[in-house]
Amino acid sequence: MTTVLVTGAAGRVGRFLRASLPELGWQLRCTDVAAADGVQAADVTSARALDEVVPGADAIVHLAAQPVEAPWTVIREANLEGCYQVFEAARRHGVRRVVYASSNHAVGLTPNEPDLPAGTPPRPDTLYGVSKVFGEALGRYYAERYGIRVACLRIGTCAETPPNVRALATWLSPGDCARLVDACLRSSDLDYAIVWGVSANTRRTWSLAEANRLGFVPQDDAEEFAGALADATPKPSDDLVGGEFSSADYGIDEVTARW
């Protein structure tokens, strides 16, 4: 059975994947910065910690990160250093495939338009988004120089149900998240790819062509939750890919003041 190391396994996306990837045939080795039930402690910023958990893994699903905007030092440590150490550990230990949790915020200042390609050029909306662009570039480097197969997932809003009206377009259901990661782990066509992580939402504006090519067939649509949303009024920032993160409230000073 193929062993998949999952970093950030105690986080939101990690919990979804832990619940469903084993049913799809994957044997998981779960890690996070602190140990938890079924999760080993391994700080991704430490090469030594990774040397304990990476050997023997066939693939890595790298989720561990600061998951929203934060002051630079926080982003730098978790998302730049951590990402580098994970790819580097993959190379050192001969891991042939990495699925990297990028984010829509890598291109958050891009206007939403129908069929926006997954490979749309970087337009990060935050330092967090900049860190995801870095991870995508690092992935390309390891793919082209070292032949590691790398899939970068520009994840939308991965949650149990869509939390707001923007997410009626950007939602990635837990089931589709597992199906997407499963496709990226299986695909023999993968060298390097950037794909959107989004469900088959009626209001989706992001193209699934690239993800489909890797074998991803989404099954969920956020529309079934539309009626249940308390506030269904779109915000002006929803015109851009990154939604609220693209607004003035997410500038460096604003975020630092709230930290």
Ligand code: 15L
């Ligand atoms: C992300 O990248 C974040 O990790 C998540 O918390 C949400 O903000 C999501 O994007 C989103 O855009 O909805």
